[in-house]
Amino acid sequence: MNRLKSKPPLISKSIIERAKKLNTTLIADALHDSNTxxxxxxxxxVSSGMKVIATAMTVDMRAGDNLILHQAIYAGSEGYVLIADRKGHKENAYLGELMAGTAHAVGLEGIIIDGFVRDKEALCELGFPIFAKGFTPKGPCKERPGEVNTTITCGGVTVHPGDLVIGDEDGVVVVSQIKIEDVFSKAEKKLAYEQKRLEEIAEYGRNHKKGDTEGVIEPSWLKNKIGNFNM
Structure with a gap:
């Protein structure tokens, strides 16, 4: 049985560049209607400042076993982030300093695990983007294979090989390739709105310090929303 399927096509550089101007909060708001x-x-x-924007390579691991994760790392390359399911297992770490260093060396953009890792100090020093649920010193076994590049669930989200993955300080979001244009359109619109609001807030603050109390700072949607409850 071939447990290592071919890598999905990389998401285009133009999409990646657009994604770099956004963040997980904007994407999450744009995904709100679909609730996924x-x-x-x-x-x-695992450390402040880590960010990743890349194409998903999925890893379906056996509980407490990271054998297939080793194989996935060596099959990885630039532009990809490994997304690993740990089957709800909480007793073992799935990677540490050596595996993270290897992933960094082969060019992977990061690793996201629905589980635990170890060697926190070394991972923080390395700076390679690792996203996980926490730390434990207990290592895994390496006895049972899993599968690479098959549909998995990670952090409650269904992830397909080739999906767009964005991770930053607030967490991780996943966007299906068929939804990217719609989600980005909404996220970019929200970004423009937020930038405008920040400018309005800053201007109001400057005027307020000068003693100018005219004008309003509340957004127009607030009055409309509150008005609906008063009807």
Missing amino acids: GVMDYKIKP
């Missing part, structure tokens, strides 16, 4: 794509809040970067 936002991973469990416990999956966070």
Whole structure:
């Protein structure tokens, strides 16, 4: 049985560049209507400042066993992030300093695990983007294979090989390739709105310090929303 399927096509550079101007909060808001794509809040970067924007390579591991994760790392390359399911297992770490260093060396953009890792100090020093639920010193076994590049669930989100994955300080979001244009359109619109609001807030603050109390700072949608409850 071939447990290592071919890598999915990389997401285009133009999409990646657009994604770099966004963040997980904007994407999550754009995904709100579909109620999918936002991973469990416990999956966070192991160190502050870690970010990843890449094409998903999925790893279907056996509980407590990281054998297939080793294989996936050596099959990885630039532009890809490994997304690994750990089957709800909480007793073992799935990677540490050596595997993270190897993933960095082969060019992978990061690793996201619905589970635990170890060697926190070394991982923080390396700076390679690792997202996980926490740490434990107990290592895994390496006895049973899994599968690479098959549909998995990670952090409560269904992930397909080739999906767009964005991770930052707030967590991880996943966008299906067929939804990218729609999601990005909504996220970019929200970004423009937020930038405008920040400018309005800053201007109001400057005027307020000068003693100018005219004008309003509340957004127009607030009055409309509150008005609906008063009807």
